[in-house]
Amino acid sequence: MDTLPIESLPLVKILPLFVLALFIYGLAELSFVHFRQRKAKLGEYGMSLKGLGFTGLVGVLVEFVVGPFSKLLLAVWGASLSPFDAGLTPVGWFYGFFIYEMSYWVQHWLAHKVRLLWCLHSPHHAPQSMNLFVGFNHSFLEIIFYMPITLGLVPALLGVDPMIIAVFTFVDVVWGNLLHLSDKVVTRRWGPLERFMQTPSYHRVHHAQNVKYMDTNYNSITLLGDWLMGTLQPLQAQEPVKYGITREVNTSSFLDVHFGEFTLLWSDLRSAGNLRAFFGYLLCPPGWSPEGEQQTAAALKKRSVITREGTRV
Numbered sequence: 281m282d283t284l285p286i287e288s289l290p291l292v293k294i295l296p297l298f299v300l301a302l303f304i305y306g307l308a309e310l311s312f313v314h315f316r317q318r319k320a321k322l323g324e325y326g327m328s329l330k331g332l333g334f335t336g337l338v339g340v341l342v343e344f345v346v347g348p349f350s351k352l353l354l355a356v357w358g359a360s361l362s363p364f365d366a367g368l369t370p371v372g373w374f375y376g377f378f379i380y381e382m383s384y385w386v387q388h389w390l391a392h393k394v395r396l397l398w399c400l401h402s403p404h405h406a407p408q409s410m411n412l413f414v415g416f417n418h419s420f421l422e423i424i425f426y427m428p429i430t431l432g433l434v435p436a437l438l439g440v441d442p443m444i445i446a447v448f449t450f451v452d453v454v455w456g457n458l459l460h461l462s463d464k465v466v467t468r469r470w471g472p473l474e475r476f477m478q479t480p481s482y483h484r485v486h487h488a489q490n491v492k493y494m495d496t497n498y499n500s501i502t503l504l505g506d507w508l509m510g511t512l513q514p515l516q517a518q519e520p521v522k523y524g525i526t527r528e529v530n531t532s533s534f535l536d537v538h539f540g541e542f543t544l545l546w547s548d549l550r551s552a553g554n555l556r557a558f559f560g561y562l563l564c565p566p567g568w569s570p571e572g573e574q575q576t577a578a579a580l581k582k583r584s585v586i587t588r589e590g591t592r593v
């Protein structure tokens with residue numbers, strides 16, 4: 281494949297500096313919210329830092345045992361396997377942007393709609409307030425294994441040049457983290473940007489457990505995927521965001537935040553009386569049940585619409 285080495289891209293070299301800047305901003309934000317407003321939930325900052333530390337530790341271990349394993353390396357490998365290369369032409373960049381955004385939407389939609397994947401993604405949704413550290417709060421399983429495959433390997437197999445994947449990864453890391461700016465510091469919407477870019481206002485909706493807001497705003501850069509797939513949900517003044525997930529989480533417990541959903545899944549799998557129930561628990565959306573009333577986001581939304589319409593009548 282005829283492409284420049286990824287390491288030559290200046291953006292990739294300066295990415296750690298941007299991440300460090302975001303981290304320092306996060307500390308400043310924490311100081312402001314904690315000391316000036318006295319509203320910070322310090323346990324949740326601790327949760328995010330523990331998650332980040334553990335991801336770093338597992339990353340080092342994986343590198344030590346199997347060698348480097350990253351989104352960009354998988355992108356280069358995927359490109360070598362792909363029969364098609366859209367290249368670095370203007371059309372290639374446009375195609376790359378489209379595929380990256382749609383891959384992001386699909387991988388994030390799956391993370392909410394397949395219970396096994398929700399177990400990997402739920403730590404990111406566990407915090408009950410919003411701050412910049414939530415952007416760093418991901419399961420090591422999601423960051424180290426799931427995202428490199430879905431956002432590195434898959435777009436490259438679909439013919440996106442690894443250089444383009446590197447550029448969108450940079451934008452994704454920087455912009456995607458900024459979406460978690462504290463709502464106690466950044467309170468306003470971002471004007472005309474709200475028409476085509478994901479902004480903190482959209483992402484706060486994504487982190488909400490309000491039935492109306494569940495499973496919306498999956499993209500992290502633009503609104504494209506959510507707009508095309510019908511999952512775009514702006515923040516509504518009459519519906520304030522309630523952050524977090526629908527189960528009680530002990531936010532001071534690393535084990536509960538990162539493995540609580542796995543424990544619940546395991547107990548459902550053990551109670552499954554047949555293969556349909558077993559694979560239903562594993563692969564259907566969270567809240568699915570082989571019998572009785574469903575508690576999935578789709579079922580809750582449907583019941584809430586019926587209730588609202590009933591109330592209106």
Ligand SMILES: [Zn+2]
Pocket residue numbers: 388392401405486
């Ligand atoms: Zn999510």
Ligand SMILES: [Zn+2]
Pocket residue numbers: 404414415460483487
């Ligand atoms: Zn988020």
